[in-house]
Amino acid sequence: MSEESVFPQALLDELARDPAAPAVERGPRTTTRGELLDLVRRTTAALRDAGAGPGRGVALATGVTAEGLAAQVAAHVLGCRVVGVRPGVPAAHLPHVLADVDVLVVDAGTDAPALRGAAGAARVVVLERDLPADGDDPVPAGRPDDVALVVSTSGSTGVPKGAAFTYAALTGHWSWQPARWTDRTRALAAGYGRFLLFGTLASAVVFEHLALCLLTGGTAVVPEGPPDLPRDFGRLRATACLLTVPRLHRLLDTARPDDLTTLRVLLVAGSPLAPHRFAQAVEVLGDVVHHAYGQTELGVVSLLTAEDVRRHPGALASVGRPWDGVEVRVVDEDGADVPPGATGEVVVRTANAFLGYWRDPDRTAEVVRDGWVRTRDLGRLDEDGFLHLTGRARDVVIVNAVLHYVGPIEKVLVSHPDVDQAYVVGVPDERTGEAAHAFVVPRAGASPDGAALRALVAVELGPDAVPATVTTVAEVPIAPSGKPDKRALAALRPEAVRGV
Structure with missing residues (x-):
């Protein structure tokens, strides 16, 4: 070969x-x-x-x-x-x-x-x-x-x-x-002897990591029904698994030591993982824990390991160092590199990056520029080369590792005859990584039905895009910029009012 x-x-x-x-x-x-x-x-x-x-x-x-x-x-x-x-x-x-x-x-x-x-x-x-x-x-x-x-x-x-x-x-x-594998890739792949495979083969992440199993003589182990974690780890003798952040949270709350003895690689991805949660995962599970940052368009961009954090304690708040063959830059609005430690947009170049969006040249031109892919994420590179994410350059919510733009959700909500204005905010959620919460201003004399609005979103955009809550407000708080203050809106959601 x-x-x-x-x-x-x-x-x-x-x-x-x-x-x-x-x-x-x-x-x-x-x-x-x-x-x-x-x-x-x-x-x-x-x-x-x-x-x-x-x-x-x-x-x-x-x-x-x-x-x-x-x-x-x-x-x-x-x-x-x-x-x-x-x-x-x-x-x-x-x-x-x-x-x-x-x-x-x-x-x-x-x-x-x-x-x-x-x-x-x-x-x-x-x-x-x-x-x-x-x-x-x-x-x-x-x-x-x-x-x-x-x-x-x-x-x-x-x-x-x-x-x-x-x-x-x-x-x-x-x-x-x-x-073309480096020692770093071979070390990761060595843990994929029995890769617990669930979800869908249409997932770019699953497809990417299935290779580490099959190309090293491993076995893809598929549960017969929905995954039952952490029980499936021990029952199926799994050595490697991909998890979303919410699944990791549930795992940390329910796992018994006997469930985890076979694991060698637990790769967590799909949404940001809070530093205290990564530290807790390493304390409970050990060095098997890896936190990956990536995108469908790029695959794995960076990886954080327990060893990284031991050698560089400040890396705990990062998403790790760029992966093999991946170039990462942080740039300003004009595309010029910012100094180390300064915040800008994260752009990436790699041999396996996507060509563009199928038959969508306008969106492709927005994202792919001179061989570099704009992640639309904001971040900084520290002096040790670790990438720290600080926010998003786009208004999205990531629910169960699936990215949802809030604009289309707002558009569906405001299409209802009882709704005058609609705004959606993303809030961290232990169960789903983030959750979308909607706030609607009613039309004069109307009383919007939250259940009906959520059902409308499900029909138009699918069940995963449905807001966790829909709250009716008389008016929307305004930020000093004159724009709706979504941070203030988030404080009005039912859980926040109750102090949950």
């Missing part, structure tokens, strides 16, 4: 190297590496028969299964543009997500008329049912400049944005190209 082997050749080589070793374990079923490679062969043949090939769009609406993983690898072998469909996507978003796809892949037994309707004339391939008995050995056909993967954002702006990655980016991806 050469350093420049085309994605996903490194994975194919690794599966063939030890075909009897387990690759995916789900309940009583274990799929060996040889069996997974055979699924890739057969799914490649089925997709090719359906018209898939270089540059063609293949949408994957599958579960976290060996078949779903094989379908993604097979589509990449053919050089397709893979579009992952997250579970629970609002029906109103499906036509946007599935635009320009030629083939839709679904699990056996899936009855999804909304999916099929949104996919239009796309051919449908049903896993297991439509696979031939055999197929040729896979030979990656991805062209470097073709789009290989489109990862949808939450859709909180009204419709999901599609972060598009080329085959060149995936070929150069830090996690999918082991020939």
Whole structure:
């Protein structure tokens, strides 16, 4: 295998190297590496028969299964543009997500008329049912400049944005190209012998860290139902897991020592982790705790470890040092570097960064400039090279690791005939990382119904965008700048008034 082997050749080589070793374990079923490679062969043949090939769009609406993983690898072998469909996507978003796809892949037994309707004339391939008995050995056909993967954002702006990655980016991806791994990456990957995999294969983060497991001879261990943490750690002998900050909070409150003896890597990501919580996690769990900062468009940007904090106590309030192959700068409004310790916008450059937003040149131009990606996050770099985040250059709330722009939520609320003005603020929340709280000013003579407003948001933007509370106020406090004072609004939410 050469350093420049085309994605996903490194994975194919690794599966063939030890075909009897387990690759995916789900309940009583274990799929060996040889069996997974055979699924890739057969799914490649089925997709090719359906018209898939270089540059063609293949949408994957599958579960976290060996078949779903094989379908993604097979589509990449053919050089397709893979579009992952997250579970629970609002029906109103499906036509946007599935635009320009030629083939839709679904699990056996899936009855999804909304999916099929949104996919239009796309051919449908049903896993297991439509696979031939055999197929040729896979030979990656991805062209470097073709789009290989489109990862949808939450859709909180009204419709999901599609972060598009080329085959060149995936070929150069830090996690999918082991020939380029540094000692730091190899040390992290060594803990992924049994990677507890849940959520969705359409997640860029899951996809990124699945590589560390499969490329080091590890096994992806999939719970049969919703994850039961921390019980699943011990029951499934998991050595590595990705967690959102809220899940970490619950873990710290409920874990028993016996649940955690197998863990070697617990990577926490998705939203800021308070310094006292990181310290508590290290005290309870030990050096297995890692805090990652990243974005869908970039992958991992930086990583903080317990060892970092021991050597540099001031790093406790940071999100760590830039990851391997990642360049980080902090710039002013004109794009010029600010001095160490000064605050500015964090911009990032890496070989595996996204190309731009699929068929959205205006948004792409706002974010990608001269090869650097604007994170829209504010921060500073200290003298030891640790990155400290200080705020956001955009008005968003991150709920359960999913980013939601508040503007679209406010727009939906104010569309209700009883609402004159609407404002949404984000507040730290132990359960969800952050929570959105809405404040509405009623129209004359009206009495807005909070439950009806929350239901309206669910219909228009999906359940994850629904505010935790809706509070009616007679008027909105104004800041000295003349703008609505959202900090003052946050103090008016029901929990704050009650002193919770």
